[in-house]
Amino acid sequence: MENQFKQYDLRPELIEALTNNDFVKPTPIQEKVIPKALRGKSIIGQSQTGSGKTLAFLLPIINNVDPSENELQTVITAPSRELANQIYEAAKQLQGARDGLRIGRFVGGTDRGRQEKKLEENNVHIAIGTPGRILDLLTDEALMGHTVRTFVVDEADMTLDMGFLDTVDKIASTFPEKLQMMVFSATIPQKLQPFLKKYMSSPLIIELKPQSVIADSVDNWLIAKKGRNTNELIFKLLKIANPYLALIFANTKTSVDEIHDYLKHQGLRVAKIHGGVEPRERRRTMKAVAAQKYQYVVATDLAARGIDVKGVSHVINAEIPSDNEFFIHRVGRTGRNGMTGTAITLYAPGEENKIAELEAMGIKFTPKAIKNDEIVDSHDRNRRVKRTKENEKLSQTMYGMLKKEQKKHKPGYKKKVRKAVEKEAWFNRRVEKREALRANKRKNKSKGLNKA
Known part of the structure; x- marks a missing residue:
């Protein structure tokens, strides 16, 4: 050619x-x-x-x-x-x-x-x-x-x-x-x-605006932590996926250190890159990564745009970045030069709004879950919200109660909220029937006066 x-x-x-x-x-x-x-x-x-x-x-x-x-x-x-x-x-x-x-x-x-x-x-x-x-x-x-x-x-x-x-x-x-x-x-x-x-x-x-925010060559998965330990969850994902080269991103140096130490204690050969690592050591690490001496690298966003090694098969977001643009830079490390890649984002309860912000940018997620040591398809995290919007119109009071109980995360809050919704719906139906009867009476009375 x-x-x-x-x-x-x-x-x-x-x-x-x-x-x-x-x-x-x-x-x-x-x-x-x-x-x-x-x-x-x-x-x-x-x-x-x-x-x-x-x-x-x-x-x-x-x-x-x-x-x-x-x-x-x-x-x-x-x-x-x-x-x-x-x-x-x-x-x-x-x-x-x-x-x-x-x-x-x-x-x-x-x-x-x-x-x-x-x-x-x-x-x-x-x-x-x-x-x-x-x-x-x-x-x-x-x-x-x-x-x-x-x-x-x-x-x-x-x-x-x-x-x-x-x-x-x-x-x-x-x-x-x-x-x-x-x-x-x-x-x-x-x-x-x-x-x-x-x-x-x-x-x-x-x-040059990209046709899609995330390259078509990248599978963009979303997994709910559901209260599970982040380090243990990452380790399980790595064991299941067995990546050629995985980059694991966290928001702080402390988080990177914790993930790195945990994975190292599990027997994995893992490198770390963040601003607290001495420059000489960072250069040595980058050369070792490029030479395929490491299968796993944990990094902060400081290194997100500086890592340009071939063969990154997986990116794992241990935490959702504080700046949404960093999400794109992280995921952009895989699926390059005609290769395919997989990006996995972990999110905790209460972080649905952050996911919604990313989706508003045009980022599409595929919901996944871990079941029997396999990564399987999961349900849309918004399915309950969508059902509620279709079938119920919550009052401001009820909506406020729902958000308040979600923040508290008290045992049984879902059951409590459901009962309250049912009670409010029953009350609203009674009000609607009463109003309908009154309207009917007024209508009949008006007809009687007209005849007279």
């Missing part, structure tokens, strides 16, 4: 590098970004996780950079070390296509003094890193911003959420006014708009 990237008039060496790395057909975001970026156009690109946007901005940058000039020409920021490492590794795959091209990775948690010394000896053409470390190096003039031609802000919404937008603003202020700027994000929050308007004049806006 002929490499379809040839249509963009990229350097032959780059085409060869793409072919060697099995990149032969551009994704929709690449089709839209590459030709415009090659001509120096500033771009705001919105597309879902796993759409191929990293290659969309790296190819034009590496194609246009001039290795003969000993100066910094491109800066790329990402909000987490994992994401910066991911971009750096993708760039390294293409580096050999340009003789003399130097690419540097600069992230927090590494030896800053050593990095500055290396930059004194050998400048880089492309700097990839986290906002804090990039700004430090620019402030110390280890990196010189006045020669930068292209600035890329990857995962801008996550950059905003993690409080790094002010740092990125300071980085951008060190660059020349004539600057190609590319901003990529899964979503474009309103709070991001002032930053975009400040640095980007008439940018090309490329928005």
